[in-house]
Amino acid sequence: MPKDQGLMGWKELAPGMYILEPGNSKKFKTGDWRAFRPVLDKEKCIKCGMCYILCPDICYQQDQDGFFICNLFYCKGCGICAANCPKKAITMVLEEE
């Protein structure tokens, strides 16, 4: 058995293995799960925010111009935003392209 597989020393743990920093999973990249990437056509976009509200991975944030932009650090490429965009302004594109 390889020794010392531990993530950190036991003395460093908070009692009960509590995690003291809220929402620290945002340091964890889930963008590499993605095969397809959403691409927004700003011409068609009406800034309704449907993509923002329906994204299970909380990727969309509004920019200064009011467009909702997908954060590819987290986007898993599920395509829910594209499928539910009322104006079909989002298309899923293969990552390689």
Place this chain on the structure above:
Amino acid sequence: MVEIRLHGRGGQGAVTSAELIAVAAISQGDYAQAFPSFGPERRGAPVQAFARIDKNPIRSREKIYEPDVILVLDPTLPKIVNVTQGLKPSGIAILNSHLPEPELRKLLHNFQGKIAVVDATKIAIEELGLPITNTTMLGAFLKATGLVSLDAIEQAITARFGRLAEKNIKALKRAIDETKIY
């Protein structure tokens, strides 16, 4: 140490009597224990309860097998339960009965020791309106043993029964007067 075994029927208050004896003894500065026969209690079924009194702290977690005193709350019990089992020859049997002494001794398998008798059922019906004899029999216990003072037992009853205490104390006092010791 004096060990007391109480015999009654479920619902007659044998456990309460044992507790009142212990509470009274402790309040007068003695050490005491009281406990029921452990297990589910069913109304009407013969039950036992126990008490111990000592001048020194009591250290014991066993049932009472050879009591110094037995206190029988129900007149019908000696016929169906061997109430004197293990009772020390020097001990005392305190009974609720209207029967004469010779007949009682027969019922008690010819127990030759001291016997105290009172017709507690009659007193209880007259004073409390109910054939619940636990407090009445405590009067007989006081008279026969002198282990706890009337004052201490009165306080214990008052704490336990509140507004019903007065009647119970009256019944108890009558029992002190009417108990006969053989």
Place this chain on the structure above:
Amino acid sequence: MRPELKNFKGFTLKNLPEYEGFAQGHRACQGCGTVLPLRLALKALGPNTIAVTATGCMEIVSSPFPYTSWNVPWIHVAFENSATVASGIEAAIKALKRKGKLKSKEKINVVVFAGDGATFDIGLQWLSGALERGHDFIYICLDNEAYMNTGVQRSGATPFGAHTTTSPAGKVVKGQTTWKKNLMGIVVAHNIPYAATANPAFPIDLMNKVKKAALINGPAFIHVYATCPTGWGTKSEDSLLVAKLAVETRVFPLYEVIDGKYIINRKVDKPKPVEEYLKLQRRFRHLTPEQIAYIQERVNQEYEKLLKLAECFGEPQTEQKEE
């Protein structure tokens, strides 16, 4: 109307809170239709919230040490007992506030997230106890219709005919043989002030229901239809399409029961055939025309029942429109 709801205006796409109670970087599957309602609920509740989660997907994806996706205080204890853990939290808040040991002017929401297994099956007794005792908390059942976390085994919430790994579509027995347990019926029988169904394809409706549940004093229950592309065999981008069809086919009607009064939020007058809903999901692909016909018949019956309930124990219909 409940006095607690008097000043509640409701969310719209225009006035959504920016706040997220759930953080990015969680490990839910692509297109997870279960984590989405969870996110929306926390968004509606805001930061003054304590969350309890039953063992299940949402617990697993949100808390692999050293990471947590929870921006609110959160606890996971076990599979079946979240409702009771919440009872303890609620009682603690009450006692500590009363005794001056906890100073919080605002109401602290206590919310449970639990899957269908944790709610319909293993945790039903705990849920029943907590509802009966009247704790002021919100129980959100994220119902994806099977034990997804352990590899898609059937639960009491699995619909008739569905293939799962413990109700497989075999040569003789074709999938789940029982009808979905009527959980709303059970919950409503506890006479709690608020119960509702919700669906992530109707996100504003869902958030409004969560907010109402939070505002109302006493126990509130929300049965959320939650999709699982992995367990159901749907395309991840179809996750919400399927969810929408569940409402449009009357498979999963949206309604509220407020103080025993039934309110159907979206009446479906011209339902789509259930087959349209079923055919998008691999878990139903083995179904025979007879089975599909049976499902259609039961769905019709159940909807009729609901209409009757709304008719007998309802208020004048106030339909809500999703934007």
Place this chain on the structure above:
Amino acid sequence: MTKKVAKEVSVAVAEAVAQCNVDVISAYPITPQTHIVEHLAELVNNGELDAEYIPVESEHAAMSACIGAAATGARTFTSTSAQGLLLMYENLFIASGLRLPIVMALVNRSVSAPISIWNDHSDVMSMRDAGWIHFFAENGQEAVDLIYHAYKVAEKALLPVAVNIDGFILSHVVEPVTFLDQNLLDKYLPPLKMKYKLDPKNPITIGAIGVPEIYTEAKKAQDEALKASYKIILQAWKDFEKLTGRRYLPVETYQMEDAEVAIVIMGSLAENAMNAVDILRAKGKKVGVVRIRLWRPFPTKDFLKAIGKVKALCVVDRAVSHGATGGPVGIEVRSALYQSNKRPRVLNLIAGLSGRDVTKEDFVEIFEKTFETLSKKPTTPYEIYGVKE
């Protein structure tokens, strides 16, 4: 110091819990625990105790509610027995793993089957490895005092504490107890202040998944915490002695100074064993009793010191560990002895199952059996005492 009063031990325990100003009580009734929770409900409903009483639908729920309440920063209490404890089982490990200072009065009772409501230690032994601190009370006074200690220790060590009270033979006995004066108790037991708790002002995550990369470290930390609680316990007892003069030690001894043969036991039956010592000492026999009060963390050093120079020990267990090499205490004692050069003969008897009386006369006989081991080694690792062949 208040006056000695007559109380049923269960009622006394409830009143001690109330004195500790608990915030949340959650319990489900089971014989012989009932009188404790009934009395607490009465105190709450009479307005004598300001606490939330959650009348849950099962013992599993009782512990679940305590976990939720304790994690929110409330002082909590529950009580159970036997089957109730087993129904709580998974939560017992969670309470300690999450480091929650819950206090439980465990009114010891046999475990089914056969179903039995009477006293032995088979229930508590099932949770021996659950990471709780365990005290065993000998009498009503100890039961009361140990409740005070339990909160003091639990909240400092951040670990749950079980106060073990023998069912019926202790829990249902009316006897004299002295309660600590409330002012003194308030000094002894400051209000609970949890550094980490469920609080929207400082959101933390409790109960995250212990992936293989951290589970081992989490368990190590928990194990060290339980070991470290030993010092906290000793300090709590020292502080208590200063207040009351009542002295508490992890292991108590009776007539052990020159004892050649001793009985090792936990709980209230030790009293009958002490009475047997008095009988035998009167006849010139050098016998004594070693009573283990602190069962977890096991006080190995105290135990080894307590047994002095005995030539033979009889460990009287109150539970069977089926298929093992002894009763639970017997195994522990043998393991402790292996860590020293002492090698007394060890007889291990299992006695007093399900409320079967073990009288002073029985203990006299047990001492005699133990003397026999001096010339003849026991032939079996353990035996069940008093079983009818």
